[in-house]
Amino acid sequence: MIKFVPEPHLLESPRGRDWPRLPRPAVRDRREGPANSAEVVIVGAGPAGLAVASALWHHGVRDVVIIDRDGRPCGRFFDRIDRLGQRVLRSPYEHHPGVEGYRDCELLDFARLHWARLSATERREVRMAQAGHRSVVPVDVFEAYCDHLATSHHVVENTWPGSVREVLPTDDAVTVRANRFTVTARHAVLCLGEERRPAPEAWWGGGRPPAGVSYWDEPVAPGGQSQVVVGAGLTAAHLIAGALEAGRQVHWVVREAGEHYQCADVNSSFFRPEGRARFDGVDRAGRLDLMRRFRRASIMFEFRPLLQQAEADGRLVVHRGEAVKEVDAGVVCRLESGRTIKADTAVLALGTTPSIGSGLLPSAVVGERDGWPDLDERTLRYTRAPRVSVVGAAAGLVFGPAARNIDGHRVATARVAASIAHGLRHGLVPAVAGAR
Ligand SMILES: Cc1cc2nc3c(=O)[nH]c(=O)nc-3n(C[C@H](O)[C@H](O)[C@H](O)COP(=O)(O)OP(=O)(O)OC[C@H]3O[C@@H](n4cnc5c(N)ncnc54)[C@H](O)[C@@H]3O)c2cc1C
Structure with a gap:
């Protein structure tokens, strides 16, 4: 048997390199608010919100407003990472917020394009990824890649700084009230991430x-x-x-x-269809049990x-x-x-706890049980508010432990974006299945 040898130098990677960037778009004065109506409002511009906005762009949905407290795509993610001095991601190259099903520059392509800027160790990890092995991704590469995605999919100019206080769905629209402005849209996607768990x-x-x-x-x-x-x-x-x-x-x-x-936060099988099928195949109690057993520190x-x-x-x-x-x-x-x-x-x-929309949506809409919202399994829409969906940690009880990672956002995004684009094209809000 081959013995796995952990190599601490893999944790080191330069930060703050000068990556070639796409030209920055012209942005409106951020002190003004966005237009007061849009087809879709995304709350949260972290890796999940970035994935959703990019996917909607590929689906031809361009009238999108993204609202984030930080106002900078993936700002909170990188602030947290840098606060800890974390230099490499835990997730490998194939886990990235790229858009499933569309030809796009993926994280591995991006790293290869910038080969000259990578250290010898980083190049070796790229080769490992190409060979289908576990690989370690520099935070620096990931940040430059997120910037590339945000610029090339028009996320930068559509992101507005604001703290969302209320999300009010009706049969025809969703009104999203932030501290400085209000936007009414046909659909809203909550990509709120997770908050730190307070001490008892x-x-x-x-x-x-x-x-x-x-x-x-x-x-x-x-x-x-x-x-x-x-x-x-x-x-x-x-x-x-x-x-x-x-x-x-x-x-x-x-x-x-x-x-x-x-290696990863959760057993790697949960990042693959067979792992998700294992999660799909059990009832609510079984899912809660899997989450408890496999989402451990x-x-x-x-x-x-x-x-x-x-x-x-x-x-x-x-x-x-x-x-x-x-x-x-x-x-x-x-x-x-x-x-x-x-x-x-x-x-x-x-640890952290998923933000599931409590405090923004009426509590009857969230339908919280055991810390999870009441979602339609197929579309990730709230069962009681089908114009509002989630991507990110809040989808944990639908997708399993990997929902809280970048790879899970990509999988959830594929469903949510396709369902919203279909609804906008055909003027439909698909009926949602019963609560689980
Ligand atoms: C230190 C650290 C390292 C991690 N490393 C990895 C890794 O290597 N690989 C991996 O897959 N996962 C990793 N994770 C898990 C990681 O958090 C998620 O993969 C990713 O950040 C989740 O993206 P997100 O968009 O769902 O959440 P976030 O990145 O948290 O983004 C959510 C955004 O929504 C905003 N927001 C929330 N509520 C509101 C509101 N009411 N109004 C306006 N804006 C709001 C927040 O301010 C934030 O900007 C890590 C987590 C931490 C804390």
Whole structure:
């Protein structure tokens, strides 16, 4: 049997290279709002919103308004990645927001086109991808590719900064109210992504964390010689790597009996039709069970040598099978076992929860059960509001664990865009099947 050797240098990749870019389109003054009507409004311009807008463009749907808090396609995605110092994606070359079923420049084509700018390691990974093996994608390449997609599919000029407060569907239209403007459209697609999971109230009584404690997507207080990291996923691994590099002693609290290493977030079969069929073939309880079992926190193999070495040197103390009970300013972290950890700072990486439209749509429309919305399986439209559909993590109970990744967005986009384009062409809103 061939032994898999994790290679930590794969985690390194230059950031901020100068990629050749398509000419930027002329954009209207962003202080004005968009036109107050459109065929489609997309809420959220992350990788999911970008995929939907690009697919609609291929379907000939050009009257699209995209609204995003950040106002920059994929802005939140890259801000989060850069905050953690993450240099490579976890998903391989074949997972990208390109448009299924249309001839387009895919992520792998894009990397090959810019061969001269790639390092020797990055070129080797491209060859691995071409040979059908697992490959590691530089964040830098992915960002330049997203910029290429956003420019070539007219996403840049159609994206408006705004915070959507309300989505009100009627039989004929959907009104999307943002903080600065309102747009009424024939269809809306919610691509809201995920929000960080807050700490349980019992840890410090709820609200903002105590002094010295922060969440993974916030700045860590500078200085200090020791840091607690809570969480078992790739985000925790990046935080630990960053703290070790800054010369801090790290205490890592992992609730499970041990850390779990895996290439992708979920078993790779879920990215393929046979994995999705496995998910399709079970009832709701079976799906919830699959999500619980397969969407568990894990870390890319490439981190293992670094973390093991740091533990052996005593720079990293791993508190396995330990759960946090309370956190106080200071920082004092009390564990369920009765142990106490004292450190200068603590960072919490407790995962994320899918944004399913709650707070934007009337709750009866969302029909939330177990944290998932009530969607039509075929079209990803809300069962009770067929002019509104979702792409992204919110489609998890339809597509399975991969819905929360870029590959899942691509698959969901193919269905949603085709269904909306068909509806616009024929003046139809397809009847949706019953709730699951
Ligand atoms: C650090 C990190 C690394 C990751 N790496 C990978 C990876 O390598 N491969 C992979 O497949 N997945 C990865 N993921 C998962 C990743 O989050 C998703 O694949 C991707 O970001 C999801 O895209 P999205 O468009 O659904 O969400 P987002 O990228 O979060 O985009 C959603 C956008 O909607 C906006 N929005 C939300 N609500 C509103 C509102 N009410 N009004 C206006 N705008 C709103 C948000 O501000 C945001 O800009 C990673 C996640 C994190 C946190």
